[in-house]
Amino acid sequence: MNAIPVLTIEDVAAVDGVLEDFLRKTEADLTVVIDRGGNVISQFGDMDVTDVTVVAALAAGSFAATRELARRIGELEFNALYHQGNGTHIFMNSVDEDTIMTTVFGRGTTVGLVRFYSAAAAQRLAEILKSLRHKSPTLKLAPVSSATVFADR
Amino acid sequence: MSIINYASREIQFKVVYYGPALCGKTTNLNYIHQRITPQNRGDLISLATAADRTLFFDFLPLNAVVIKGFVTKFQLYTVPGQVIYNATRQLVLRSVDGVVFVADSQWEKMEENVESFKNLADNLAQQNVSIDEVPCVLQYNKRDLPNIAPINYMEYVLNNGKKRLQSFEVISSTGQNVFASLNAVSQTLLHKFSKQDDAPQRAPAPVATPIESPLGRPHSAPV
Numbered sequence: 001m002n003a004i005p006v007l008t009i010e011d012v013a014a015v016d017g018v019l020e021d022f023l024r025k026t027e028a029d030l031t032v033v034i035d036r037g038g039n040v041i042s043q044f045g046d047m048d049v050t051d052v053t054v055v056a057a058l059a060a061g062s063f064a065a066t067r068e069l070a071r072r073i074g075e076l077e078f079n080a081l082y083h084q085g086n087g088t089h090i091f092m093n094s095v096d097e098d099t100i101m102t103t104v105f106g107r108g109t110t111v112g113l114v115r116f117y118s119a120a121a122a123q124r125l126a127e128i129l130k131s132l133r134h135k136s137p138t139l140k141l142a143p144v145s146s147a148t149v150f151a152d153r
Numbered sequence: 154m155s156i157i158n159y160a161s162r163e164i165q166f167k168v169v170y171y172g173p174a175l176c177g178k179t180t181n182l183n184y185i186h187q188r189i190t191p192q193n194r195g196d197l198i199s200l201a202t203a204a205d206r207t208l209f210f211d212f213l214p215l216n217a218v219v220i221k222g223f224v225t226k227f228q229l230y231t232v233p234g235q236v237i238y239n240a241t242r243q244l245v246l247r248s249v250d251g252v253v254f255v256a257d258s259q260w261e262k263m264e265e266n267v268e269s270f271k272n273l274a275d276n277l278a279q280q281n282v283s284i285d286e287v288p289c290v291l292q293y294n295k296r297d298l299p300n301i302a303p304i305n306y307m308e309y310v311l312n313n314g315k316k317r318l319q320s321f322e323v324i325s326s327t328g329q330n331v332f333a334s335l336n337a338v339s340q341t342l343l344h345k346f347s348k349q350d351d352a353p354q355r356a357p358a359p360v361a362t363p364i365e366s367p368l369g370r371p372h373s374a375p376v
Contacts, residue, residue: 012160037248038212038228039156039165051195053214057228058198061209064244145219149227149339152188152332 007132012042014128019044022121026114028105029088033125035098036060041129049088049104059092059102080118082111093118096126155250155346157223165226166346168338169246171273172255173265174206174234177294177325181255182213182229184328185335189215207233210245219343227339234269243276251288251342253334254318255325256311258293258301263310270311284314288341290334291320297327 007015019031023045030045032052038060043052067077080093091103091114101122103114156165170178179199186197193216200209211231219225232242254273256266274284293307304322312318319337321330 007156007158007160009160012158035156035248037167038230039167039248041156042158042160051214053195053226053228054198054212057212057214057230060247061200061244064247065209065241068240145221147219149217149219149225149336149343150185150189150193150215150332152328153190 006135007041011128011132015042015125016044018121018124018128022103022117025117026103026105027109028103028114029108030104032056032059032102033095034060034100034102036064036100041099045104055090055102055104059090059100063092063094063100080115082115084111091115091118093122095122096129099125099129101125162222163224163226164220164346165228166250166339166342167228167230167248168251168253168335168342169249170229170231170253170255171242171246171269172234172292172294173257173262173269174236176234176255176257176262176266176269177292177323178231178234178255179207179211180325181253181292181331181335182211182231184325184331185215185229186213188328188332193217206235207231208238209233209241217339219339220347225343229335236268239272239276242272243279246273246276246280249277249282249287250346251338253290253292253338254311255292255294255323256307258295258307259298260300260302263302263307266307267310285316288338288345289318290338290341291318292323292325292330292334293320294323294325296322296329297324 015033019042023031028045030043030047030049032043032055033041034056035041038057040052040056063081066081070077077094080091083090088104088106089111091105091111093101095101101118103118105114170181172178182197186194195214198212202208213229215227215229217225217227230245232245252273254270277284277287291312293304295301308320312320321334323330323334325331
């Protein structure tokens, strides 16, 4: 897996620029870029809609789970998945082989519009992420605290 | 694989609880969810069957501040232990940063423990990761049951790799040593991550950490 080890403020700004443009055009509520392991790379929009961390884990699982289904009909994987709710829906599309874009939207827009603009957004994101993967991280963090990480109440 | 985000000042780690069916992986997460300060955790998500067997995974996000200036997010997952769900285990293991291997201490489960540990190594190898490179701790669970194997035997059959792993005697249903093992894997992966492993390391405990007293301290020195 081609991981993105470090995201600088500039990297996130570049990714967020694409997401902001996508949300403005589609009028969706929230969009989250995640890796296939379920980690959040970046998010943009109304964070009160849902817990982004949980959505990332479940979306990665959902995408992975349908891969075998796609293979059964001769596809490598499904490029996009759509979950329709009564008022709120989720659209997920593949950005590259390591990344997925997940969009939450409601009655203010349509799945057609989200799907249409997601293709261009995914392409722009893929280009940005490709350049990040080739960057070698040189940043060094402060030492880790030796205190207990988690306490039992 | 961890992600450091300098814009949101967050670091994400993925820790997977692995082990044979019904060994207590979900019980570990349930206990952690119940006992950790609510501000430091998200919802526990379980994708389980009607009979409470894990179908896909359980997921519990935790927050901590262990690196100055960063919120460290630990995402705890379990895998389904049943043999037939190996494809699911491979998916959940994707980009893993640390592993807690939960072994069932009962004699009749020993073959399943060994099989599952080998399966973990095989599934990591499929991601081109050696089990010796991944921060990993062992839990010898269900130490309160009558028909359990002695610790020395469990060490002999499970902790026999190139690298001796830290191991813990655990009763996940009451939470004994559940946090100790979570903290051990967290510290191990944080130290690996911050490249402090260049410094001389404390040798791992040769045998399992004994069960804590009700006050949370070990009741005796390691055997």
